[in-house]
Amino acid sequence: MAVDREPRGHGPVGTGINRIVRGLRPRSGTNEQFELPYDRLATEAQQPFRFYLIIRGLHVAYIDKVQRPGYTIPTEEYSLLSYKIKNPTGIVAWEPVTFRVKEIFSRDVFNSVAGVFMNKLTEGAYAPPGRINSFFMADVSKEALIGSLGPVQIQMLNTEGEVYERWVLHEAFIQKIAWDELNYNSDSILGATITLNYDWAELFFHRTKTR
Numbered sequence: 647m648a649v650d651r652e653p654r655g656h657g658p659v660g661t662g663i664n665r666i667v668r669g670l671r672p673r674s675g676t677n678e679q680f681e682l683p684y685d686r687l688a689t690e691a692q693q694p695f696r697f698y699l700i701i702r703g704l705h706v707a708y709i710d711k712v713q714r715p716g717y718t719i720p721t722e723e724y725s726l727l728s729y730k731i732k733n734p735t736g737i738v739a740w741e742p743v744t745f746r747v748k749e750i751f752s753r754d755v756f757n758s759v760a761g762v763f764m765n766k767l768t769e770g771a772y773a774p775p776g777r778i779n780s781f782f783m784a785d786v787s788k789e790a791l792i793g794s795l796g797p798v799q800i801q802m803l804n805t806e807g808e809v810y811e812r813w814v815l816h817e818a819f820i821q822k823i824a825w826d827e828l829n830y831n832s833d834s835i836l837g838a839t840i841t842l843n844y845d846w847a848e849l850f851f852h853r854t855k856t857r
């Protein structure tokens with residue numbers, strides 16, 4: 647059934663959502679994702695700032711940006727007469743996940759943000775040449791890196807702060823850390839771009855109580 651009215655705006659964010667949902671037509675009798683009244687689309691649309699990235703030892707407020715897991719299915723190309731035929735190889739390759747963390751110093755915490763992530767490298771996985779322990783040889787193995795990072799989850803929140811979607815990264819470890827450049831000409835907040843690799847990801851949907 648066609649709907650000829652627009653939802654009311656909710657400030658700058660609501661205005662953007664109004665543009666997105668303008669012209670949407672609810673459909674009935676289908677097996678698609680959901681069926682919402684038109685006036686709820688503006689308030690229940692997913693928005694990028696409602697998330698938590700759960701990393702052991704780091705407060706969620708320090709993280710301001712994260713990619714969600716994505717995958718690629720490699721293909722093989724064959725020629726058939728004048729056509730190109732593409733077939734999947736049967737492999738699902740999960741793409742690395744990158745997130746941004748802000749460095750905030752406080753005398754009330756036991757370590758800096760940089761210290762937290764350096765500890766994840768040196769606690770069992772790596773020892774600098776001057777700190778090698780002959781009785782406990784650190785090994786930069788996958789098992790050690792996974793154990794030092796700990797569980798990784800991306801939680802998606804609704805407008806009431808309830809978790810409705812949850813990504814779980816399995817066998818995740820830190821592949822790369824790139825710290826921001828120090829610069830006398832800038833007064834921005836320092837941070838780092840961190841890349842995680844993992845074997846696979848799962849997505850869980852949670853029905854929330856809020857209506």
